[in-house]
Amino acid sequence: PFKTMEEILKRTVAPLPTYEMRDKSPPPPESSSVEFMHFYKGLEKEEKMDFLDKLSQDFGVDHKGVSELAGKVAETQLRDLATVLQVEDRLRYSLTPRYRQLLSHISRVEGGVKFLVDLRADVIEIISSKASESPHIRDLNGTLKGLLSEWFSVGLLRLERITWQSPCEILQKISQYEAVHPVRNWTDIKRRVGPYRRCYAFTHASMPGEPLVVLHVALTEDISNNIQAIVREFATLDSEEDVNKINSAVFYSISSTQAGLQGVELGNYLIKRVVRKLQGEFPHLSQFSSLSPIPGFCAWLQGLLGPQRKEGRGAGLLTEQEWREVEEATGARDTAADALRRLLAGGEWVRSERLARALEPALMRLCAWYLYGEKRRGYALNPVANFHLQNGATMWRLNWQADTSPRGVAGSCGVMVNYRYFLQETSANSAAYLQTKAVAASDQILGLVSQFQKNSKL
Numbered sequence: 001p002f003k004t005m006e007e008i009l010k011r012t013v014a015p016l017p018t019y020e021m022r023d024k025s026p027p028p029p030e031s032s033s034v035e036f037m038h039f040y041k042g043l044e045k046e047e048k049m050d051f052l053d054k055l056s057q058d059f060g061v062d063h064k065g066v067s068e069l070a071g072k073v074a075e076t077q078l079r080d081l082a083t084v085l086q087v088e089d090r091l092r093y094s095l096t097p098r099y100r101q102l103l104s105h106i107s108r109v110e111g112g113v114k115f116l117v118d119l120r121a122d123v124i125e126i127i128s129s130k131a132s133e134s135p136h137i138r139d140l141n142g143t144l145k146g147l148l149s150e151w152f153s154v155g156l157l158r159l160e161r162i163t164w165q166s167p168c169e170i171l172q173k174i175s176q177y178e179a180v181h182p183v184r185n186w187t188d189i190k191r192r193v194g195p196y197r198r199c200y201a202f203t204h205a206s207m208p209g210e211p212l213v214v215l216h217v218a219l220t221e222d223i224s225n226n227i228q229a230i231v232r233e234f235a236t237l238d239s240e241e242d243v244n245k246i247n248s249a250v251f252y253s254i255s256s257t258q259a260g261l262q263g264v265e266l267g268n269y270l271i272k273r274v275v276r277k278l279q280g281e282f283p284h285l286s287q288f289s290s291l292s293p294i295p296g297f298c299a300w301l302q303g304l305l306g307p308q309r310k311e312g313r314g315a316g317l318l319t320e321q322e323w324r325e326v327e328e329a330t331g332a333r334d335t336a337a338d339a340l341r342r343l344l345a346g347g348e349w350v351r352s353e354r355l356a357r358a359l360e361p362a363l364m365r366l367c368a369w370y371l372y373g374e375k376r377r378g379y380a381l382n383p384v385a386n387f388h389l390q391n392g393a394t395m396w397r398l399n400w401q402a403d404t405s406p407r408g409v410a411g412s413c414g415v416m417v418n419y420r421y422f423l424q425e426t427s428a429n430s431a432a433y434l435q436t437k438a439v440a441a442s443d444q445i446l447g448l449v450s451q452f453q454k455n456s457k458l
């Protein structure tokens with residue numbers, strides 16, 4: 001018979017044992033965990049939100065109990081240390097949400113960890129879609145993230161190299177999960193795990209056969225400045241003999257596959273782990289860098305050129321000379337800003353030698369500013385830049401016409417960026433970025449940024 005959410009929650013979320021009984025009470029029956037999982041899986045999307053609201057609100061922390069104990073801690077401050085520690089430990093215990101015990105028991109059931117990863121994905125979706133503003137949901141997210149971070153800590157993850165000999169289902173998953181440069185066919189994926197390539201994934205015993213985060217690496221002579229050269233169709237015939245051709249490791253794609261593990265920093269750990277692995281295999285390997293897309297650059301620029309922007313030409317986005325070249329090249333009937341906006345929206349400009357040459361300096365300056373200067377809450381606005389800067393990488397080199405695919409031109413005017421991992425500097429760079437929002441950047445980037453600032457009135 002259909003049971004109400006309240007009935008299910010009352011039955012499956014065991015009350016927190018009293019402080020005295022905290023280590024003496026038997027764990028709730030496994031059937032509670034199984035029933036909870038089964039019921040939740042059967043809910044519709046909006047019912048899940050309702051259910052999670054109730055769970056986090058009515059089965060969380062006993063706030064009254066906490067405030068009473070907080071008062072007691074204040075009272076006993078002058079007492080002997082043993083008493084103080086005792087009362088503090090009571091307070092600490094009272095801050096444990098009631099549902100935490102259930103979550104931790106679910107992790108011991110078959111498929112329980114995967115269930116909790118997916119549960120957190122739902123919670124993150126509810127929070128990011130602002131479907132619920134309840135602070136209790138945020139607390140539930142925090143508790144889940146805390147548990148998952150322990151279970152998915154680096155020591156418990158397995159590093160797996162994916163090769164052409166890996167099981168089909170893994171190769172198929174790797175192809176499906178590829179979020180940066182879509183895999184077109186078998187030849188394509190064969191190339192990406194073939195000679196002068198490495199593909200690594202983290203897996204976890206609780207989710208066998210499921211790559212949690214996937215990193216694709218190209219082993220090259222120099223740091224790549226073009227993605228087509230890396231993901232082009234045909235496979236090189238030569239096997240991987242000529243190690244003298246391998247001086248650089250270029251990370252050209254990384255994708256996490258479990259939304260519920262967001263914030264657990266798996267991608268960062270995978271990059272660091274793969275660097276160590278490759279140093280072991282190629283002791284003379286000296287250069288480590290990404291070749292990253294710049295999603296959002298074109299849209300950002302279009303926004304600046306929009307008709308509603310009164311500055312238009314005046315914003316100093318281009319020099320007078322550059323505006324004139326745009327007008328000549330397009331025979332601009334309306335304002336040059338509209339002409340440029342239309343040009344960039346089309347994308348065919350990249351095949352016009354004259355236009356590409358005319359636009360290169362401006363687009364490179366603007367792109368450098370977009371990556372280095374545009375912020376969201378003080379951190380880099382561009383999510384890929386933010387990811388690599390958090391890892392401690394240096395914003396190292398902008399590459400013109402690095403991705404001439406339609407996606408590349410439409411998304412970032414064909415420009416790509418290398419975030420360089422100077423191994424001795426990553427931890428200091430990461431700390432500086434996270435604490436003071438300082439962006440580690442090369443002279444090329446800083447030069448382009450100062451050129452932008454000279455012209456711009458933004």
Ligand SMILES: CC(C)(COP(=O)(O)OP(=O)(O)O)[C@@H](O)C(=O)NCCC(N)=O
Nearest residue numbers: 179254255256262263264265266267268
């Ligand atoms: C870039 C990725 C791998 C970072 O994941 P991760 O290291 O787990 O970071 P976080 O989500 O724990 O902060 C992730 O955000 C992702 O898959 N992004 C989409 C594809 C991409 N590379 O931008």
